[in-house]
Amino acid sequence: MLFQFGSKSYPKSVQFFSVIIACFGGIALGMHYGWTSPVTPILKNLYTDLSDYQITIIETLYMIGGLLALPLTIFICDRLGRKKAILISAIFNLTSWIMIALSKSLTTIYIARFLCGIAGDIGFVAGPMYIAEISSKSIRGLLTGCFFIAWLTGIVIIYSVAPFVNLTTSSSVGAGIVLIQLTTLIFLPESPYYLLLKKNEKKSKQSLMFFRNTHNIELELNEISEAVERQEKEKGRLIDLFKDKGNRKALFIMTILNASQHMASISVMLMNLHTILKDAEGIIPPESSAITFSVVMLLSATITISTVDKFGRKNLMIYSSTLTCISLLILATYFAYKEHDGDITNIKWIPVVAVILFAIVFKGGMGMVPIVMSGEVFPTSVKSMGMTIADAIYVIFGAVSIYIYQGLVIVVGIYCPFYLFALCSFGTLLFSIFCIPETRGKTLEEIQMILKGVKNEPCQNGEVKKEVIRIKSFENL
Structure with missing residues (x-):
């Protein structure tokens, strides 16, 4: 049609x-x-x-x-x-x-x-x-x-x-x-890619014609067929994620990046924001502040998606983790001052500013770059398994961060978990500087060479020379 x-x-x-x-x-x-x-x-x-x-x-x-x-x-x-x-x-x-x-x-x-x-x-x-x-x-x-x-x-x-x-x-x-x-x-219809995986070429062709709104789909259909054949030949085993040096690095990177999102308090914020703002006694009602927070986060994510290829993954992570750490430190210090009977009459604007700053800067890097990189750092042969494990890490640390928050609030005070989350964000900053390779403008093959520590350089005779390069933080992986 x-x-x-x-x-x-x-x-x-x-x-x-x-x-x-x-x-x-x-x-x-x-x-x-x-x-x-x-x-x-x-x-x-x-x-x-x-x-x-x-x-x-x-x-x-x-x-x-x-x-x-x-x-x-x-x-x-x-x-x-x-x-x-x-x-x-x-x-x-x-x-x-x-x-x-x-x-x-x-x-x-x-x-x-x-x-x-x-x-x-x-x-x-x-x-x-x-x-x-x-x-x-x-x-x-x-x-x-x-x-x-x-x-x-x-x-x-x-x-x-x-x-x-x-x-x-x-x-x-x-x-x-x-x-x-x-x-x-x-x-x-079902996706044409999946239909080809299931050897249903007729329905795959019909699906592609539907989504491309044209009958002229033979060239793309052939490209998809070749991609499916290549993927079937490259199917990897779970153990390949750990045996191959490049795969180990990819898994290590995605584990830290997915864990860092929750240990920067994103799930705690999204699931407890109204209570946090109510405890902060800010100048704006919690309901209004929370709506502003969510809208700002939506706008920030939209801008980040459109600029991630311009500014690069590494740069956005450095910028985001730095300012996320600062916003959490501000919020934690405000709560610590308030809980120790400080006069907050003239500084009730601080918690609102802190959470809005968090909304802007978190989704400006830490909240979006891992999503982009998860599809880049794993080779085709182990991509589904690698992304599944990374997703499991994401979910696990989401639960861990919530338990840590609730436990510390009861035992110490609401300021304590935010100091911890700020420290974790600082750790993400160091990880971004020393451990994350820049993948902007790189082909998937070039990214794999970087993770394996191999640099391709053309020789004078036109052949490709492979030079071992080192990412010092990964030498022992």
Whole structure:
């Protein structure tokens, strides 16, 4: 089917509309991720005996569901397809919203949070994968980034709606967004890439014609076929991630980068922002500050996606980790001064400025660069396994950061975890300076040579000379 408006045909219009449909799931998942921050005060009113430990359980069940869903995610994406995986994620997503809307007990909310964690893991893998495989290479980066923008949009929505309505209403908004996806995605074809993997060339051709809005797809179909054949020949084993020097470095880099996001307090912020701002007693109501925070973070992420190839991954990480550390130090010092009976009358503007600065600078590098680099540092043969392990690290440290925060707040005070998160951000700065290779403008092959410590230089006779280069921080890996 070709889509025309008047006498003109818009070849990429189908891709944009398809990506919008796929991104509805990202919006609903973002709403789930930020849900506990505005809803915790509501839950405390509904359940007057709600303890800090129970709040921690509600927050971390999302992470636990995502972690346990990793094997299921791999199976569904590989055996059932990217489109069906998104639909399954949407079903889990919708079920969790319905359970929250109808909940009469904390047990129901616990189960709902676990289910939305499963939905999140499947959706975060299948969604970007589907988008990448249906997109033209000229706009693939832009369209794939749209999923993460949709996720942040979901946080903006839940922060803007949940504080002012009851649980049923805010859950209905999330359920409505998922229903839009379920009733539209079923009409889209499976990705042409996956169909070729399953040896269904006829349907793959039909899918590609649909998404390219043209019958002239033979050249691209051949390119996809060659890529699929190459991938099947290059299938690696799990042990190859650890035996190969370059793979070890890639895994090491992504482990630290994914852990650093949470140890810079991003999950703590998103899941507890309203409570943090309420404790800070700032000059602006927590609800308004949180909405501003989420909007600023969305804008910062959008700008970063469009500039990451201009300024480079390494430079953005250095800038982001430096200012993230500063913003957390400011917030921690404010809380320490307040808890030790300091007069905050004239400095109530500080916590609002600190969290807004955090929103700008975190998504200006630490929150986006790892997403970009995860698809660059692993070779094709072990990319799926490497990214899956990196995703597991991301989820694990999300839960760890929440437990650390809640524990330190109770034992020491709210300022203590933010000093720790600031220290971790400083550690990320040092790691960015000494350990992260710059991948901007490099081909995937060149990146692999850098990680292996090999530099290709042309000789006078036209042959390629390989020179061993050292990244001093990696010499013992």
